[in-house]
Amino acid sequence: MNDLEIAQKAMMWPITKVAANLGLNPDDFEQYGKYKAKLNLDVIADKAPTKHKLILVTSINPTPAGEGKSTVMVGLGDALNLRGLKTVIAIREPSMGPVMGMKGGAAGGGYSQVMPMEEINLHFTGDIHALTSANNTLAALIDNYIQRDNQIGLDPRQIIWKRAIDVNDRSLRNIITGLGGRINGIPREAGFDITAASELMAVLCLATSISDLKQRVGRIIVGYTTEQEPVSVADLGFADAITILLKEALKPNLAQTLAHTPAIIHGGPFANIAHGCNSVLATKAALTLGDYTVTEAGFGSDLGAEKFLDIKTPVLGRTPDAIVVVATVRALKYNGGQKLGELTNEDLEALRKGMPNLLRHIANMQQYGYQPVVAINRFTSDTQAELELIKQECAQINVTAVVANSWAKGGAGTLDLADAVVSATANPVSFQPLYDHNDPIESKLQTVVTKTYGGSGIVLSAQAKRQLRRISDNGWANLPVCIAKTQYSFSDDPQQLGAPAGFEVTVRELIPKIGAGFIVALTGSIYTMPGLPATPAAVNMHIDAEGKVEGLF
Incomplete structure (x- = not known):
């Protein structure tokens, strides 16, 4: 069965049962249907007990072969619970841009998924739509301000605030607004970001309270005056209105895995064009409610993990107790020169040539003070010789590498990794930030x-x-x-x-x-508004007369 078929056959618990297992009462959350809920902010401790452990999952550079970082992360959470450790996972919510484009969903895979998979990958609880609406409301207010009296003297040629939409649409990267005469506004160059890259997404994910959200919204720079002075949202008087539009979206979302591990899913900034971490409030909620929190940072350690450690942890107020680097045999062989269509064939030479990619990601985490655990996400085509080669190469630098069979066996296939991670959390970490924020x-x-x-x-x-x-x-x-x-x-x-x-x-x-x-x-050539591939994933999606979906992954 594929990921969607597995998800559609799953037996979910009512979200009330998931919440009760966390010690929550009905006043602590608001239901969004039978299987989703939003957590009230007053259940989130500002500082979780120091004994509660935080585990960060990152990976090597992604390839067309796929790495399965989210799958391993979900499997690890399930495995820790199987070991009798009260565990909560905290992850980002998917953007519909990649779901309809090339990357696909971000709800894990196989028997290590978060549920309800279809809803999480599409509209979920509407947080991303709220962010899109708030973003574009601010854009409309800015244009109206210029059209009316513009007392501050905001220069239409120096507005840096863009509109946003939750879809890959390259044709909106650069646009002209206000055409059609004076009644339709002042013509100016503008553009769109994908919502995941909007500053409001980052603001929501780094805010620690409604008051902090309002202050952050107020500090957003929308442009400059003709005298080159920066203009903020607070200067224009719009901070309260935009915050009001986001007050429900600020509450973290509660869902579950196939194995009923609580999953707090909130915020979705991309790691290649944004900061790549789920919300601070979601991570704090998981740390409050569980003894172990498993979270992820987008893409490889060079992007998501670096931003987690240098941008998020100062706001979160704590650093991870252990770090997992996910790798696959086939991705390393691809980095070593093996062709995409041949990755199911054993090739130890290509694997050796690709190992420096993994070793650099390990070194990246070591420079922060960690000795990471390597999770080898197993695929059916992997040979024992290939798996052993990775283990041996890691052993030479005193790094533990463990095979994880999360996709096929869920938590039961990830128990060895869970044991290695628990051992890693017992080791003291002398955290060293990569740079001083006061550096130029x-x-x-x-x-x-x-x-x-x-x-x-x-x-x-x-x-x-x-x-x-x-x-x-x-x-x-x-x-x-x-x-x-x-x-x-x-x-x-x-x-x-x-x-x-x-x-x-x-x-x-x-x-x-x-x-x-x-x-x-x-x-380089990176854009904050991605484009769709030649054959978008949307082409292969289908829905029947009863509403059953196929082709969503």
Whole structure:
């Protein structure tokens, strides 16, 4: 059976039972149908007990062969519960852009899935729609402000706030608004981001309360005056209105896995063009309600994990107790030069050539003070010799590598990994951030490129240099950097597989996200509005007269 068929045959518990097992009473949550709920914010402790363990799951660079990071994460949560450890998983909610495009869903797979899979991958509880509406309401208010009196003198040529939509639509990257005469507004250049890359998504995911959400919304920079002064949402008087639109979306969502492990699913920023982590409130909720929390960061350690550790943990107020790096035999062989159509064939030489990719991801986590556990996500085509090669290579650097059969066997196939992770959480961690937030922006970018990517340095475009001066002049240089980069390579070139070195990363633009609390660096040819592939996943989706869906994955 495929993922969807497994999900459709699953027997879910009513969400009231899942909540009761967490010690929640009916006043602690609001039901969204029979199998979903939103947690009230007052059940979330500001600081969870220190004995509660936080486990971060990351991976090697993704390939067309698939890595199954979410599948392993769900399986790990289920396995910890099978070991009698009260565990809650905290993950991002999927964007419909990738679901309808190329990547597919983000609810795990096989017998390690979160449920209800179809709803989670589509509209879920409407949080992303609320973010889209709030984002575009702000855009409309800005245009109306300019059309009316524009007392502040906001320059239509320097508005940096974009509209948003939760779909991959390259034709909306650059648009002209206000055409058709004065009654229709002032013509100006504009554009769309995908909702997952909007600043409001990051704001929602990093906010710790409604008050903090309002303050962050108010700090968002929407543009500049004709005198080059920054203009914020608070300056225009719109912070309360936008916060009101997001007050329900701020509450984390409660669902379950196939094995009924509680799953808190909230926020969905991409890791290649945003900061790639589920909400701080979701992670805090999981830490409050469970003894073990398993969470993930998007794509490889060079993107999601770096942003989790350098952007999210200062807001969360704690760092992980253990880190898992997910790898697959076939992805490493692909990085080692084996062709996509031949990955089911044993090729130890290609596997050896691809191992440097995994080893660099391990080294990335070691420089923060961790000795990560490697999870080898098993596929049916993997041979014993290939699995043993990965274990041996990891053993040579004193890293434990464990085979996880999460897709086929769920938690029961992930018990060895659970045991290794529990052991890892017992080891003290001397956490070392990658950089000091007070370092200059250029220095922080250089540090990430050289220490995490393995490159030789950065190249700033003329536009990025101008933006860097503006960022420094406005006192924003002490913020962390969020680098938007291809997920397929350590470099900014998706064709450079394995573990390339000595390359330079070109920074095209530097965009201040003051509400979120970081500076976005756009590199290479990365876009904050993705495009659809030649054959979108939507083409293979079907629904029958009874409403049964096929082709969703």
